[in-house]
Amino acid sequence: MLTHELFMKEAIEEARKAEALREVPIGAVIVWNDEIIGRGHNLRETSMDPLAHAELIAIKEASEYLNAWRLLDCKLYVTLEPCPMCAGAIVQSRVPQVIYGTPDPKAGCAGTLMNLLQEERFNHQVDIVSGVLREECSTMLIQFFRRLRGKS
Amino acid sequence: MLTHELFMKEAIEEARKAEALREVPIGAVIVWNDEIIGRGHNLRETSMDPLAHAELIAIKEASEYLNAWRLLDCKLYVTLEPCPMCAGAIVQSRVPQVIYGTPDPKAGCAGTLMNLLQEERFNHQVDIVSGVLREECSTMLIQFFRRLRGKS
Numbered sequence: 001m002l003t004h005e006l007f008m009k010e011a012i013e014e015a016r017k018a019e020a021l022r023e024v025p026i027g028a029v030i031v032w033n034d035e036i037i038g039r040g041h042n043l044r045e046t047s048m049d050p051l052a053h054a055e056l057i058a059i060k061e062a063s064e065y066l067n068a069w070r071l072l073d074c075k076l077y078v079t080l081e082p083c084p085m086c087a088g089a090i091v092q093s094r095v096p097q098v099i100y101g102t103p104d105p106k107a108g109c110a111g112t113l114m115n116l117l118q119e120e121r122f123n124h125q126v127d128i129v130s131g132v133l134r135e136e137c138s139t140m141l142i143q144f145f146r147r148l149r150g151k152s
Numbered sequence: 153m154l155t156h157e158l159f160m161k162e163a164i165e166e167a168r169k170a171e172a173l174r175e176v177p178i179g180a181v182i183v184w185n186d187e188i189i190g191r192g193h194n195l196r197e198t199s200m201d202p203l204a205h206a207e208l209i210a211i212k213e214a215s216e217y218l219n220a221w222r223l224l225d226c227k228l229y230v231t232l233e234p235c236p237m238c239a240g241a242i243v244q245s246r247v248p249q250v251i252y253g254t255p256d257p258k259a260g261c262a263g264t265l266m267n268l269l270q271e272e273r274f275n276h277q278v279d280i281v282s283g284v285l286r287e288e289c290s291t292m293l294i295q296f297f298r299r300l301r302g303k304s
Contacts, residue, residue, distance in 0.1 A: 024179055041159045043272065044221050045221070046243050048215060048216075048219055048221050049212065049215055049221055050211060050222070050223070050241065050245035050246075051203075051208060051211060051212055051215075051217055051241060051244070052221075052243075056203060060201065063201055063202055063203075064200075065199055068200055069197070069200050069201055069204075070202070071202070072245075074298040083240060083244065084236060084239065084240030084268050084274070085241045085242060085244050086240070087233060087240065088236030088237025088238070088239065088240045089203060089237045089240075089259075092202045092203070092205075092237050093203075094202075094236065106275070107274060107275070109240075111275050112267075113274075114271075116236050119236075119265075122259060122265075123238070123258070123259070124190070134289035139300040147201075
């Protein structure tokens, strides 16, 4: 659990980079042999790219590092519960374990709206740990949207 | 329907490019104002990238063309029913209509295993047309896997 918190802090650091760009603060890291081999933060608005979610960016980087499309023995840390696209990408890349900070009541597909990571009919199922540094991950998002509403 | 077949033929042409690289033959095109603004074919093995599905490549190209992450007024044609990742990406990019060739009994998430494109709890729902040039899209896959098994 201590290790989980350590790497979730790195994912939060990624989320802060998104926040600095006025993007919704979501960050992810991928860990292999206790080493971070992929990092990503939400860049949807900055890059005008619907695929530029933290998880997808981190998966692409880790996949380039390992020169493989299967991210075997990897752990993916993300501040917010994955959306359907990212949950699907996690299944596609065969990530064995996902650790997330706070649930997403609007689009969460790792247990909240549905659980694509543990769907038995898919050819891969993922171990899930939730709630790691939940408070910090959640507060970051709440404050972001509060500031956004204040401005509009 | 005639138009659907016309653009599905373009998606099949993309799938043939994948086949020529010994990739599973799946292709996609994105159409905006009757013009193709994004094309993609499966490149997972060639690029060692779990995200290199036909639909994601086409979405990225169309999004660059429109300089927007919302693919409004676009149609996505794909030879095989989208997997969870691609269905999620279609929802994320707000594509209004998806036309696919043949269903995927193993991972299809546009009506076969589940229907992520029309999930009411998500913030976007997609119109679906299925079975356009189904026979051709399906035969291409069956022959690919038959050849693969013959070799092993």
